[in-house]
Amino acid sequence: MSIQAIQQTIETYNTIIIHRHVRPDPDALGSQAGLGEMIKASYPDKLVYVVGEDDPSLTFLVEMDKIEDSTFKDALIIICDTANTGRIDDERYKLGSKIIKIDHHPDVDQYGDISWVDTSASSTSEMIYEFFLQADGLVMNDEAARLLYGGIVGDTGRFLFPSTTKKTLQYAAELVTYNFDRTELYDGIYNVKDNIARMRGYILQNFTLDKNGLSVMKLTKDILQQFNVGVLETGQLVGTLGEIEGILAWVFFIEEDDQIRVRLRSKGPIINEVAAKYNGGGHPLASGASVYSWQEAEQVVNDLKFVLSEYRK
Ligand code: AMP
Numbered sequence: 001m002s003i004q005a006i007q008q009t010i011e012t013y014n015t016i017i018i019h020r021h022v023r024p025d026p027d028a029l030g031s032q033a034g035l036g037e038m039i040k041a042s043y044p045d046k047l048v049y050v051v052g053e054d055d056p057s058l059t060f061l062v063e064m065d066k067i068e069d070s071t072f073k074d075a076l077i078i079i080c081d082t083a084n085t086g087r088i089d090d091e092r093y094k095l096g097s098k099i100i101k102i103d104h105h106p107d108v109d110q111y112g113d114i115s116w117v118d119t120s121a122s123s124t125s126e127m128i129y130e131f132f133l134q135a136d137g138l139v140m141n142d143e144a145a146r147l148l149y150g151g152i153v154g155d156t157g158r159f160l161f162p163s164t165t166k167k168t169l170q171y172a173a174e175l176v177t178y179n180f181d182r183t184e185l186y187d188g189i190y191n192v193k194d195n196i197a198r199m200r201g202y203i204l205q206n207f208t209l210d211k212n213g214l215s216v217m218k219l220t221k222d223i224l225q226q227f228n229v230g231v232l233e234t235g236q237l238v239g240t241l242g243e244i245e246g247i248l249a250w251v252f253f254i255e256e257d258d259q260i261r262v263r264l265r266s267k268g269p270i271i272n273e274v275a276a277k278y279n280g281g282g283h284p285l286a287s288g289a290s291v292y293s294w295q296e297a298e299q300v301v302n303d304l305k306f307v308l309s310e311y312r313k
Pocket of ligand 1: 021023025083084087105235238262263264279280281282283286287288289290
């Protein structure tokens with residue numbers, strides 16, 4: 001069984017380096033650093049590092065370790081919340097000795113010497129808590145609980161998304177018995193800067209809605225500049241259309257220097273197959289992709305229109 005194999009492998013390595021996906025969200029960081037804290041608390045002699053680029057809006061959760069290439073030699077690499085190798089933050093994972101994948105996304109890219117993938121889990125943080133429960137004698141502490149709770153909250157939209165199960169709520173209930181400041185955590189995840197709030201206003205004023213329930217939002221470089229919003233920050237904007245009656249699925253196109261980032265969300269129709277067609281992937285109801293021209297963006301819109309019309313039949 002994967003959980004036992006994962007624990008046994010952790011026990012045989014002195015250095016453990018934990019990665020997660022690029023452009024991290026609270027679940028990527030929460031599962032990565034929550035697991036790191038748990039391993040440190042359980043095996044105080046081991047050297048445990050979390051790596052990847054810091055996102056300034058999420059450093060309240062955790063800051064990454066800066067380590068030399070040589071540290072990777074003979075290290076165990078654990079990669080959390082990352083479906084495909086192309087999205088692993090810090091490519092030096094390749095320098096490690098053994099790779100463990102822990103993830104809740106569909107297993108499109110089956111990498112890793114050991115792989116534990118559970119698409120029924122609301123979040124990878126939920127899986128890390130399950131790992132704690134099922135493994136033998138692991139230690140949980142307040143900091144690990146704060147990180148895992150933050151990850152679960154982030155990926156379930158505060159327990160709103162259908163991915164939230166009885167187990168999710170049970171684990172969350174157990175995690176809040178640890179000592180951490182929940183209000184501070186929510187403020188960190190959900191408070192937005194004034195530029196984001198104003199851009200939300202723009203989105204709410206300008207979204208489109210077609211007869212099948214598809215909404216399209218194009219954020220060109222000019223618009224991003226006008227509101228002084230960085231590409232990383234657009235992650236805080238995609239949920240804006242989720243509460244609007246009649247919208248079944250929506251897509252954000254975010255223009256960057258070398259590509260147009262596609263962020264897809266749905267309340268029913270399966271959209272990750274469209275993402276997979278355009279260099280992307282993700283969950284059935286929340287996925288992402290990349291296109292390289294506005295013409296290609298139109299093709300994505302057409303594919304989504306087709307998915308929605310089929311869904312409504
Ligand atoms: P985002 O819009 O970045 O929050 O992404 C939504 C979901 O889609 C997340 O679960 C991501 O892991 C996944 N995702 C986003 N972009 C990609 C991509 N280019 N390839 C694979 N999965 C992606």
